[in-house]
Amino acid sequence: MKLPVPDATPLLEAKGATMRFGGVVAVNEVDFTLREMELRCLIGPNGAGKSTFFKMLTGQLKPSAGQIRLRGENVTGAEPHHIARRGVGIKTQVPNVFNGLSVYENVFVAAGRRKSRASAKRITEQTLERVRLTGITGRMVGQLAHGQRQWVEIATVLAQEPDLILLDEPAAGMTHDEVLRTAELIREINRAQALIVVEHDMQFIRMIATTVTVFNQGRILVEDHVDRVMANQAVRDVYLGKQAA
């Protein structure tokens, strides 16, 4: 168990976070703060730098400049496993799952790090139930439909019991019912854990969001309440177009 941290220290803080690939600046001096237990949505057109930002937060990319702090601890440029151990879990845009393992094993591997076999088993079973995968625990993940694979990945992230969960397009490729269930699940997760969710589906955003951060061309364009963001003319211009109306 982690010690309680005073509210003054944000859960996550990025200062001037920058990612350059050769001459291209994918993420440009982004300042971003997330409080404990906060639920934040990240939107922006394709190529705005959202997924790159996630990769910087999880150590998959080392920032070219700037700083990333988790509860005040500087984790800039740390290895992915190091950041994961500090309590960050991510569902990536392209599902990263173990195709050749069963649903159960996928979640069990996630639940089992530094825990007793019994508690790993308990967490696995609870998580599978929570994400409603109990009916297919023995199936190979490689054979599942895209929506189900997404949930397997969400289940592995939950089984890891992180304090901060990053979800990169969690509703992509899901049916309408699955999207509703995912939104419900996110609100449920948020009772105990902080989340950042990248999504394109505006209806989905409205279902879960309070504060929305809009990325555009590697920078933060706006950060505000969801209703004001949807009404913002600059946001409509770069991203929403007519679909939000």
Place this chain on the structure above:
Amino acid sequence: MSSVPSGWRGCLLVILAGFVLLFGLPQVVSLYGVVQMTVFVAMAVFALSQGFIWGFGGIMSFGQSAFFGLGGYVYAVSVINMGDSTIPVLLAIAVPAAFAALLGYFMFFGRISDAYVGVITLTVTIILFNVVNSTSGDFYTIGQAALGGFNGMPNVPPLNVPGYPDAAFGPIDTWYFAMGALILVYILLRGILASRFGRVVVAIRENETRVQLLGYDARVYKLLVFTIGGGVAGLGGCIFTNWGAFISPTIFGLASAAQVLIFVLVGGLGTLVGPVLGAFGIEYLISIIGTQQTLNANLVLGAVLVAFVLLVPQGLVPVVWSGIGRLLPRRFAGTGEQTAEAQS
């Protein structure tokens, strides 16, 4: 890459078959046959090391012969110097394992990509081949052991009863040692794979990024798998040297490095029984072809490999296993559901 269901029933069956072979073979086969089987077993241990790190760890070592050969040479050099074979056998496992750990440290912590791991390991075995090949003459002796360059080292003393250098092993004793070692290695690797460490190892093969994002340091796991593989290959080399009382640099050569890959591919990548059966089958085939003059052995081997890669890319064991699974009722075949429970 599919992993064959690894329920405890299949595992017990394999161990049982191993013991039947261990005690049964000397009863039914001539001495010549037992000696021949001993070298098959040496190759099977070698194949197990390759099958373990490649099929389960996802590490593409194309130069596993480096550790096989190292095990053989370490045994030969140390047994000539020490007389008693007990410590040399342990060294034949420990030195290749340590060398694998050193090499693996630079490869995995240096973030070398999979393809380059293949290139580097292949290069290492070729370097060892060339180095040992050029050690002719009196200058290249370690203690009393002359390395002998391309001529190799003849008259390597055989194993003996631990502590009694005069009680040397005969061919039958060597068979018991070799086959016993194969069974032990199989049990050891099975145990590792059934443990939670083993589940993470297989998970790394499936998706290294995900494993890291879950907080596991994949590099440490790969390093341990590679080190274990090096030790097992070294043990195989030790058995091989004992079989012929002889070792030469060809053990490090390209043919040796490629042969073990063929064992694994033919038997079945992602299984442990597969590489063993692959080694037995291919070695048997070679010995049969060797007794006739019509066909060139390498030509036949090449044809077998091409046929397998094209027609049975999964290898023998997975194909046979799924065939059995279709014929038998579910509870014998060990379907996914059952495997998940068995491994949980």
